[in-house]
Amino acid sequence: MPTETVQPKTYLKTFALLMALLALTVGANFINLGPFNVAVAMLISVAKAALILLFFMEVRYSPPLVWLFATAGFVWLVLMLVIMLSDYYTRNWIGPDWRDATGGRNHVEFAKPR
């Protein structure tokens, strides 16, 4: 719930900035930055999302309770991704026979990261 009226000028500036970022993200796709391509693309997307949330969705002009609700969903999403990837990324540390390490017949040795 915005506590003040947002002027159309603000909307126009936000829109112009969003279009500029769209051009930037398409342009960045023609430059080979190796593994940083995805980082640049995601960074631009987060910037665009922030612009939409703050100005188009008027979170910037809203009371703290709306801030809390608006950020909660994203915080939970990040938690889900981080915890899930901490599983998928670390599986290879144990090696291809990681299933045997937990269900083997003999005693279990702690595997070293490779």
Add this chain to the structure above:
Amino acid sequence: MPDATLPLVAFEPPPEQRTAPAHQFDDMAQQTEAAHLGMWLFLSTEILFFGGLFAAYTVYRVTWPRAFAAGSHELMMWAGAADTAILLVSSFFVALAVHAAQTGSRRLLTFCLLTAAGIGACFLVLHGYEYYRDFAEHHVPGKGFRFEGSAPDNKVQLFFILYFCMTGLHSLHVIIGVAMLAIMAFQANRGKFSTHYYNPVEIGGLYWHFVDTVWVFLFPLFYLISPR
């Protein structure tokens, strides 16, 4: 026998008299705040709804990066960029509609809502064309799927499964949004909203901007995976 002169629907006062909140609220400010919080709560669940698909996407892309790059190069990047631009323009008109409602300009409000709905429909047409091209090129997952590239085609097929699920779910949201905007344009034209009461415009606007935000992430994740 019912009196034919009585309206069948509940009596609605003209907008200038409709300043009182619904009976469970103390005042209009409280009603507006409750509506906004409720919408944000819904949008949080939407973030996690899409989040499950984003999580699946992340795991498979980390596991098979080359197949995902090969699949991505089959998509039309410029169409994806145009999709993004279309949604951003539409969002801008919805933001303007909120301002029109706040200033009580009925004609501008109707125009903005109708334009936003029309531009949203353009997104659906363009994306429908992209789906048609995918179908013609045998990139729809299933028995008919074919991929002539260096990457293993079952992994590329996984990319296309995620592509159709995620953009399909997003398009479903766009269909709902376009219908919602069109209905609100009709209501605005009938004079349902006033400077005292325009909650639906703001709440509907939040939904539309959210749909836009989802696409802002879908575009680079599917169309811009690796440099061309």
